[in-house]
Amino acid sequence: MKNSAIGVPVIVLCLLLSGCLASGGDRIKGEDYLLGVPLEGSDEGSGYLGEKESEVVFQLKIGEGQYLIRLSVLINWKDEDPVDEGVRYVNEGDQFSAVITNGDNVNICSNSINMEDCEGRLYLYLDGDIVDNQTLSLPGTYSVIVTLLYAGDQYPYYYRSEVLKVEDTGNDYRWSVDYTYVDRNL
Numbered sequence: 001m002k003n004s005a006i007g008v009p010v011i012v013l014c015l016l017l018s019g020c021l022a023s024g025g026d027r028i029k030g031e032d033y034l035l036g037v038p039l040e041g042s043d044e045g046s047g048y049l050g051e052k053e054s055e056v057v058f059q060l061k062i063g064e065g066q067y068l069i070r071l072s073v074l075i076n077w078k079d080e081d082p083v084d085e086g087v088r089y090v091n092e093g094d095q096f097s098a099v100i101t102n103g104d105n106v107n108i109c110s111n112s113i114n115m116e117d118c119e120g121r122l123y124l125y126l127d128g129d130i131v132d133n134q135t136l137s138l139p140g141t142y143s144v145i146v147t148l149l150y151a152g153d154q155y156p157y158y159y160r161s162e163v164l165k166v167e168d169t170g171n172d173y174r175w176s177v178d179y180t181y182v183d184r185n186l
Contacts, residue, residue, distance in 0.1 A: 036184035038069065043177050049148035050170040058144040058177045062102075066139070068128040069180040073098055073144050075122040077173040079114055083154055083166050092152025094171045098124050099147075102140045111149060128181075144177060 043058055062068055075098050083089050097111035106126065114120030126142075154166040 036065075036067075036182040037186040038180055038182050040178075040180045042179070044175060046172065046174045047146070048170055048172050049146065051148055051151040051168075053170070054145055054147040056143050057146050057175050060142045060179055060181070062138075062140055062142065062181060064139050065185040066181055066183045068126070068142065069182060070128060071100055071126040071142060071144075071179045072177070073100060073122075073124040074176045075120075075124075075146060075173055076175075077114065077120045077171055079118075079120070079152065079171060080168070087164075088157040089154045089166065090157050091154045092168075093118075094120065094148065094152050094168065095150040096120060096122055096171075096173060097147040097149050098122050098175075099145045100124055100126050100142060101145065102138075102142045105138060105140070106142070113150070113152075144175070146173065146175060148173075 045057060047055055047057065049055060058073075060068075060071070075096055077094060077096060079091055079094050081091070093113040093115060095111060095113040097109060100106065100108045108124060108126055110122055110124045112120055112122040124144075148171060151168040151170055153168050155161065156164050
């Protein structure tokens with residue numbers, strides 16, 4: 001009991017000397033950016049793209065006094081079933097790409113191809129660590145762009161014949177976006 005009575009004042013004294021309990025002292029690097037009201041949101045939708053077509057599916061405007069904390073994108077698609085023309089066909093996967101960009105400062109890209117008879121999934125994540133990356137506090141518009149890079153065609157199972165090929169011209173997809181940003185103006 002005697003040791004714990006001495007230990008508490010020693011801990012408080014150490015904290016005071018380190019500046020952790022000081023009022024108004026020096027702030028840690030980037031602390032000014034961490035002040036503000038966090039705002040969250042989400043959006044989702046669906047679309048259709050032909051091969052090599054792109055579409056802007058989401059935009060988030062970051063104004064003066066705001067900065068992005070997190071932006072995540074999920075793209076899902078299911079390729080069409082193989083055709084049945086008396087011969088078993090193999091359906092090549094479709095390849096989608098997604099980009100998060102705000103012009104010159106941020107460009108994050110990922111792509112994925114689905115396996116036969118499987119759903120394709122693509123996940124993209126932007127982590128806005130404002131202390132290390134101050135470009136995320138610049139005003140601008142963040143855009144999410146989806147592209148169908150390749151629509152896989154269908155061929156007979158035992159031989160690849162261009163004559164018997166069933167051309168795939170595009171695919172449906174679903175997208176969802178979740179984001180968090182801080183507004184220092186509120």
